[in-house]
Amino acid sequence: MTNNILVLLDVSADGSLAPSSHELLGAAESLGTPVALLVGYSEHRNALAQAAADAGATKVLLADGDDGAYVVPVVDALAAAFELTKPDAVLAAHSDLSKEAVARLAVRVGCAVNVDAVNVTRDSEGVVAHHSAYGGAYTVASSATFGAPVITVRQGSIEARAGKQPLASEALTVASSNRKSATISSVTIADAPTTSRPELRGAKKVVSGGRGLGSAEKFELVEELADALGAAVGASRAAVDAGFVPQSFQVGQTGVQVSPNLYIALGISGAIQHKAGMQTSQTIIAINKDETAPIFEIADYGIVGDVFIVVPQLIAALKR
Amino acid sequence: MKIVVLVKEVPDTWGERLLDLETGLADRVSSERVIDEIVERGLEFAISFAEQNDGTEVIALSMASEEATGTLRKALAMGADRGVLIVDEALHGADITLTAQVLAAALEHIGFDLIVSGDQSTDGAGGVVPSAVAELLDIPQLPRLATVDLNEKEVTGAHVTDRITLSLSAPLPAMMSVSERFAEPRFPNFKGIMAAKKKPFEVLGIAELGKDISVLDRPRSIMTEIAGKPPRESGVKVIADENSGRDLAEFLKKNQLI
Ligand SMILES: Cc1cc2nc3c(=O)[nH]c(=O)nc-3n(C[C@H](O)[C@H](O)[C@H](O)COP(=O)(O)OP(=O)(O)OC[C@H]3O[C@@H](n4cnc5c(N)ncnc54)[C@H](O)[C@@H]3O)c2cc1C
Ligand SMILES: Cc1cc2nc3c(=O)[nH]c(=O)nc-3n(C[C@H](O)[C@H](O)[C@H](O)COP(=O)(O)OP(=O)(O)OC[C@H]3O[C@@H](n4cnc5c(N)ncnc54)[C@H](O)[C@@H]3O)c2cc1C
Numbered sequence: 001m002t003n004n005i006l007v008l009l010d011v012s013a014d015g016s017l018a019p020s021s022h023e024l025l026g027a028a029e030s031l032g033t034p035v036a037l038l039v040g041y042s043e044h045r046n047a048l049a050q051a052a053a054d055a056g057a058t059k060v061l062l063a064d065g066d067d068g069a070y071v072v073p074v075v076d077a078l079a080a081a082f083e084l085t086k087p088d089a090v091l092a093a094h095s096d097l098s099k100e101a102v103a104r105l106a107v108r109v110g111c112a113v114n115v116d117a118v119n120v121t122r123d124s125e126g127v128v129a130h131h132s133a134y135g136g137a138y139t140v141a142s143s144a145t146f147g148a149p150v151i152t153v154r155q156g157s158i159e160a161r162a163g164k165q166p167l168a169s170e171a172l173t174v175a176s177s178n179r180k181s182a183t184i185s186s187v188t189i190a191d192a193p194t195t196s197r198p199e200l201r202g203a204k205k206v207v208s209g210g211r212g213l214g215s216a217e218k219f220e221l222v223e224e225l226a227d228a229l230g231a232a233v234g235a236s237r238a239a240v241d242a243g244f245v246p247q248s249f250q251v252g253q254t255g256v257q258v259s260p261n262l263y264i265a266l267g268i269s270g271a272i273q274h275k276a277g278m279q280t281s282q283t284i285i286a287i288n289k290d291e292t293a294p295i296f297e298i299a300d301y302g303i304v305g306d307v308f309i310v311v312p313q314l315i316a317a318l319k320r
Numbered sequence: 321m322k323i324v325v326l327v328k329e330v331p332d333t334w335g336e337r338l339l340d341l342e343t344g345l346a347d348r349v350s351s352e353r354v355i356d357e358i359v360e361r362g363l364e365f366a367i368s369f370a371e372q373n374d375g376t377e378v379i380a381l382s383m384a385s386e387e388a389t390g391t392l393r394k395a396l397a398m399g400a401d402r403g404v405l406i407v408d409e410a411l412h413g414a415d416i417t418l419t420a421q422v423l424a425a426a427l428e429h430i431g432f433d434l435i436v437s438g439d440q441s442t443d444g445a446g447g448v449v450p451s452a453v454a455e456l457l458d459i460p461q462l463p464r465l466a467t468v469d470l471n472e473k474e475v476t477g478a479h480v481t482d483r484i485t486l487s488l489s490a491p492l493p494a495m496m497s498v499s500e501r502f503a504e505p506r507f508p509n510f511k512g513i514m515a516a517k518k519k520p521f522e523v524l525g526i527a528e529l530g531k532d533i534s535v536l537d538r539p540r541s542i543m544t545e546i547a548g549k550p551p552r553e554s555g556v557k558v559i560a561d562e563n564s565g566r567d568l569a570e571f572l573k574k575n576q577l578i
Contacts, residue, residue: 095481103416113416113417139546139549141546142543182462183490186486237500283575283577302558317565
């Protein structure tokens with residue numbers, strides 16, 4: 001055993017280290033020696049490597065990427081890093097690109113995959129991934145029958161943080177696998193949100209709005225309450241489908257799964273698929289004008305009423 | 321063109337979904353089984369493409385238990401031309417890598433120009449089976465598309481994440497996965513249901529795929545512990561009046577939530 005934990009790091013749209021890096025390196029430190037891998041972003045490379053060391057990477061492997069090819073260059077780099085570090089486990093965020101990259105690594109080099117872990121631990125037999133299944137109705141632990149497991153970690157789920165390390169970076173030589181990949185013909189980055197609102201993933205407070213808000217303009221009420229509380233903004237799928245907010249706001253089974261201290265649902269009926277993304281929240285508040293709405297079954301405090309009347313009252317009371 | 325849609329059978333999300341606390345596997349008996357909702361959108365995409373492009377064959381492929389036959393017939397009733405179901409004792413409780421190996425072998429056996437999958441299932445929800453299949457088959461994959469454009473030679477589409485949209489393209493043969501932003505599936509009509517009864521439906525075991533795949537040949541993911549959480553209970557429910565906002569603010573303060 002090498003005790004190495006290979007950590008694939010994500011980079012945000014603005015070229016900085018993704019927030020998930022801190023939790024991945026925190027988790028890795030609890031298991032062994034965190035070795036980070038960064039692929040591409042050559043223009044930000046030094047700053048990224050420094051940030052990774054600050055977040056706890058004992059070594060940072062730097063590999064060239066290929067801006068024109070989807071995922072395969074990352075898998076090739078992972079395979080080279082895997083060979084070099086012989087890790088006891090591979091950790092990556094359960095983000096679109098990283099989960100695909102590590103799953104491909106797993107079938108390429110022959111590892112078991114444990115997905116969407118909310119925690120990782122180590123016992124005498126190896127690394128164990130802990131999951132929250134079916135919207136938190138079950139907790140499940142999984143591990144690999146043998147060999148190093150590849151584990152994807154749900155973003156915003158791990159509290160542990162690693163201590164700062166001195167920077168030790170190394171260029172990684174990667175042999176191309178020449179496997180076929182989709183071509184990236186263009187990249188469009190949406191403007192950064194102008195507010196200082198917290199990110200939905202991992203937020204401590206969330207205010208979500210549903211179809212009951214009626215329109216994109218009226219959805220501003222949700223944002224107003226969120227800002228009064230310092231909360232992140234979420235939405236139901238119906239609100240996303242209706243175009244009130246972008247898809248990245250969706251909470252639920254097929255959206256973001258959150259577990260904040262406070263979750264406020266406004267004009268959301270509480271369909272089972274919405275509940276699957278928020279029912280592990282510590283305190284749930286619901287405001288809905290239909291007293292039979294299923295959201296009330298899991299709410300700690302429910303108000304049967306019109307959001308356009310109750311929420312302004314609440315905002316006024318909070319400001320007092 | 322030959323389009324194979326990867327159809328996963330899952331417990332209906334509208335019902336209570338249970339995991340067996342002994343085996344950790346999805347409890348197939350107690351939950352109603354349906355075609356995964358997002359995959360149905362993939363079927364809709366493939367079938368409407370076939371309706372507009374003569375010479376397109378749509379094949380529904382699934383790995384599941386024998387009982388899934390009924391569920392899969394729905395894909396044929398919607399308009400898929402034939403079904404292939406991989407059933408094998410050795411696949412009970414298959415993990416992601418084993419599932420991917422079997423699907424890849426079945427896809428090689430069937431042949432394809434385009435593979436359509438969902439971006440993530442509603443039960444396992446790992447969302448990585450398609451990538452693992454693409455890796456095993458060495459074909460380009462366009463994951464989690466919001467929009468797509470398909471012709472005889474090429475597939476292009478937009479992959480949307482939090483703030484980044486990637487325009488992706490690949491020559492066929494290729495694989496794409498659809499997201500819930502795709503059009504809703506049609507309901508099978510009476511004619512479709514009757515026609516489905518005559519459509520070819522094959523049930524194959526691993527041996528018939530011409531590949532030697534075993535649960536033991538690679539490391540696998542196993543569940544070592546499972547526990548159910550007691551359902552959440554509801555708290556207070558009040559009818560709104562002019563003091564509701566103030567009362568709620570007090571509740572939040574009292575519980576140190578603000
Ligand atoms: C496979 C699958 C996956 C899904 N994944 C998700 C998911 O990830 N996230 C998700 O949210 N949904 C998901 N859904 C959709 C889900 O089933 C519901 O359709 C959706 O959550 C409904 O959103 P809603 O509560 O905003 O809308 P509705 O169910 O229409 O509810 C609107 C509510 O607003 C109330 N209301 C209206 N006006 C007011 C007012 N002025 N004041 C107060 N209350 C008012 C109404 O009483 C009603 O209860 C999924 C569905 C499927 C089948
Ligand atoms: C709660 C829970 C947690 C699990 N955790 C793990 C884990 O950590 N590691 C692990 O290895 N396994 C795990 N499994 C098992 C895993 O769900 C199964 O191996 C499953 O067959 C494939 O994974 P998925 O549901 O994540 O598929 P996804 O990758 O989410 O599915 C995406 C798409 O792939 C296609 N597809 C997937 N499976 C099939 C199929 N059987 N037939 C046809 N098409 C298909 C469909 O188009 C689907 O829309 C878990 C299962 C459950 C119920």
